[in-house]
Amino acid sequence: MPHWLHKLRSSRARVWLAFGLVVVFLLAQVAWWLIFQRNTIQQNIEYAETAWLQEAALVQQLWAATAPENRQALLSELRQAFPHLEVEDDRVYVNPERLKAYRTEQMRHLRMFAYEGPFFLLVMLLGLYIIGRSLKSEQELKRRQQNFLMAASHEFRTPISTLRLLAQTLQMRELSREKQLAYLTHMSHEIDRLEDLSERLLATSRLAQGLGQIKPERHDLNQAVSRCLARQQNTLVARGVTLHLEPAPTPLPVDLDPEAFSLVLSNLLDNAVKYSPGPQKPVWVRLRREGSQAVLEVEDRGVGLSRGELQQIFEPFYRVGDEQTRSTRGLGLGLYLVKSITELMGGRVWAEALPQGSRFVLSLPLLEAQGLAPERSLA
Incomplete structure (x- = not known):
């Protein structure tokens, strides 16, 4: 111990x-x-x-x-x-x-x-x-802060060690063009991973200091989700994800910050993938209109959640499972960022336990239901 x-x-x-x-x-x-x-x-x-x-x-x-x-x-x-x-x-x-x-x-x-x-x-x-x-x-x-420090050290150490090993290999050995491209692609993925970790830490720091600001603009939630998924398609496929997108039949005009929303959806997808241990990881992304709200669902068939964890998972540094036996990576900040950013955009998010897996539901107010102008921008 x-x-x-x-x-x-x-x-x-x-x-x-x-x-x-x-x-x-x-x-x-x-x-x-x-x-x-x-x-x-x-x-x-x-x-x-x-x-x-x-x-x-x-x-x-x-x-x-x-x-x-x-x-x-x-x-x-x-x-x-x-x-x-x-x-x-x-x-x-x-x-x-x-x-x-x-x-x-x-x-x-x-x-x-x-x-x-x-x-x-x-x-x-x-x-x-x-x-x-x-x-x-x-x-x-x-x-949780102690666990976060250990997890952060591990999360940063792994890609850094991988980058160092790949760089030394490229320096010390003559490799074919195909091998070099494979190594460079691997290095690019590790750099993306470091960038993602850094972005989450910076976003959490800004929220903790009250500096979290977003600039919402009018967007169709269907199109915003499609753009985010298109950017992450290759990464998701590489991680074994089978993505099922079910867009709403009609536009869903909402106020959102594209970059902030991309971080929200990325964290929800990352959470679904991390806690789906099998080689095949089916993930459903559904959109629908529900009264005056636009609803986004991200559903997986992973390890699921207990009733007692449905509220705790949105707290900073909280991670599902026993810290001593956990095998999933992460800092315990993803869902905290999802909740904080969603609330800054005027929405709310919650989790639902399923017989197999879990479902995360994000709700944003529809602009048409509020009688707002077609375009607006908030400072």
Whole structure:
């Protein structure tokens, strides 16, 4: 196991241990608080009952020792000093209504504490949960960034090593014209690969810094897709792709930036090819009109997606599968660029899991549905 991964897991274990201790402490503290308050209120009730009974006995003695002609004045004083006592003939006793009201008031305080304690605990646990989710997201992002650095190093090292080997071979050996052309073609492909990697990194950097700007113009989505596929036809065929294009029967006028859209479609196709492990890689590109939207679908018969990955795959640095056993190349930026650029063009994109393979759906608003002028250009 890599040292950084072991360190990350150890740090994560310590964080969750600390969270567990805090949760246990909060549960114990609230439980003790409720028990303490219940015992205290129960003691207050018992003390009040005992004290009032003692007061009633003392007042009974005072009442018996007072002359009848002085009892009226004493009664007025007793009612002010001991409102919870009642004097009836020669008997002094605790007013049961006053005692009941006192008990009710104390029990109301206990219920208040019983509600406040769990509410306090709930708020604290919710705060801890939010902090824990934030820490987990941060750790996940760090893990993906580490995976991205390793993947980027590998992605750049492979074509560079291939170019160096081919260049040294051309320098050191006399080759036939056919061999030279084959080597030069291979070198050209590797240079295209490096250029594609660099473009993705630069595009991601611009988006992260808020510099992602596009210049949308009116285009027919059918024609835009056809032009992009024509440019990539040879590369797709070389990778074993059998492409099935199903254009819409009518024009689909949308606002898009041709270069940005080309990057979007290229990433969708690259994703379909990467995760189709067989030698034959059928890919369907469909276009259709759906209400006020122009819809583009890219469908494959590859390894597919799980339900839990349908949203995560559009996050930066996320790559499908286990990082330790992954065999597919990539930086985890392609679908992030697809989502970001599509949203900049006013559209949206989502993924659908199929019984075999996956489908990516891109939706752009139709200009006709918006009643816009035939041509426009945005800064």
